[in-house]
Amino acid sequence: MADVAEATERTPVSTIEKPQDIPAEWQPNVLAFACHYCAFAAADLAGVMRLSYPPNVKIIRLPCTGKLDHIHVLRAFERGIDGVFVAG
Amino acid sequence: MIVGQQKPFDEIWSMVRDFKKVLVYGCNTCVAICHAGGGKEAEILASMLRMKAAQEGVDMQVDSAAIERHCEPEFFEPLDEKVRTYDLVLSPACGVGVNFLADRLAGAIPVYPGINTSFYGGVPEAGFFVELCGGCGNCILHLTGGICPIVRCSKSLMNGPCGGTNNGKCEVSDQTDCAWYLIVERMKKLGTLEKLLEVQPPRDWSTGTHGGPRRVSLEHIRAYEEKEEKNAATEGK
Numbered sequence: 658m659a660d661v662a663e664a665t666e667r668t669p670v671s672t673i674e675k676p677q678d679i680p681a682e683w684q685p686n687v688l689a690f691a692c693h694y695c696a697f698a699a700a701d702l703a704g705v706m707r708l709s710y711p712p713n714v715k716i717i718r719l720p721c722t723g724k725l726d727h728i729h730v731l732r733a734f735e736r737g738i739d740g741v742f743v744a745g
Numbered sequence: 746m747i748v749g750q751q752k753p754f755d756e757i758w759s760m761v762r763d764f765k766k767v768l769v770y771g772c773n774t775c776v777a778i779c780h781a782g783g784g785k786e787a788e789i790l791a792s793m794l795r796m797k798a799a800q801e802g803v804d805m806q807v808d809s810a811a812i813e814r815h816c817e818p819e820f821f822e823p824l825d826e827k828v829r830t831y832d833l834v835l836s837p838a839c840g841v842g843v844n845f846l847a848d849r850l851a852g853a854i855p856v857y858p859g860i861n862t863s864f865y866g867g868v869p870e871a872g873f874f875v876e877l878c879g880g881c882g883n884c885i886l887h888l889t890g891g892i893c894p895i896v897r898c899s900k901s902l903m904n905g906p907c908g909g910t911n912n913g914k915c916e917v918s919d920q921t922d923c924a925w926y927l928i929v930e931r932m933k934k935l936g937t938l939e940k941l942l943e944v945q946p947p948r949d950w951s952t953g954t955h956g957g958p959r960r961v962s963l964e965h966i967r968a969y970e971e972k973e974e975k976n977a978a979t980e981g982k
């Protein structure tokens with residue numbers, strides 16, 4: 658049945674960053690959408706091999722990256738993610 | 746199907762910027778197929794408007810929804826009440842949908858268009874749409890091998906081609922096929938070329954778009970519906 662997708666959150670106007678020079682130590686907040694069958698398995702393997710990756714990358718596992726809709730990427734940006742990485 | 750294209754984002758923003766609570770209300774039929782105004786596009790547009798509002802320091806709530814069709818009353822019913830809680834409906838449905846909803850809301854809240862409705866067309870390949878009919882109200886495709894000279898010929902000629910036909914292309918643009926070239930080739934294949942020797946008289950445009958809104962009324966269906974309603978009313982008594 659039809660329903661309204663209400664905005665889950667509204668970015669408070671006061672928290673919006675104005676364009677500024679990027680400090681040297683700044684790290685972007687990156688969200689990775691990874692396919693269960695390839696990219697996520699690779700990340701898993703990296704873990705098994707005790708390889709490390711930067712902590713500013715967070716991974717979301719998808720059954721398939723074909724599941725990724727535009728809105729998922731846009732929502733990440735709405736919530737303050739700086740970069741989205743899709744691997745699959 | 747009806748084909749449309751989303752309006753430039755800046756134009757949309759200038760329409761909606763003064764409202765506090767906006768519903769982007771998509772239609773999941775034609776405009777979803779042309780990636781202009783279905784549920785997905787409504788979600789995307791709502792998200793872009795939220796980000797724009799935040800960037801501009803405008804306090805605005807933007808939600809999205811979509812129903813299967815914006816041109817029949819039944820589909821609107823489940824969301825009717827909710828829709829009326831907004832200050833503005835931004836509708837990326839075709840112009841029919843925008844009109845239909847605006848009539849339905851009868852001035853309670855405004856309904857603004859999110860897309861430019863372009864034409865009735867087909868989808869020969871994914872992401873490509875072409876105009877194939879102009880809804881002239883008096884179809885003559887049986888005379889032209891199934892190729893519409895009203896919209897596919899730049900001059901809507903009834904007896905073509907004109908002198909501008911150029912190696913299968915129209916003089917208006919080398920990107921545009923000459924409809925009358927296509928008609929002649931099609932009629933050759935169909936073995937009916939000699940039919941084109943018959944000169945078509947000037948067209949009667951009274952069935953066209955210049956005499957106010959056109960209507961189609963199926964009396965047998967309307968009579969049946971009326972009877973059903975009466976029956977239901979007497980049973981309910």
Ligand code: SF4
Pocket residue numbers: 877878879880881882883884885886893894895896
């Ligand atoms: S002749 Fe008229 S009804 Fe037929 S396809 Fe052309 S515009 Fe449409």
Ligand code: SF4
Pocket residue numbers: 897898899900901902905906907908909910911914915916917922923924925926
């Ligand atoms: S060149 Fe062909 S399509 Fe173009 S106006 Fe002439 S007849 Fe029509």
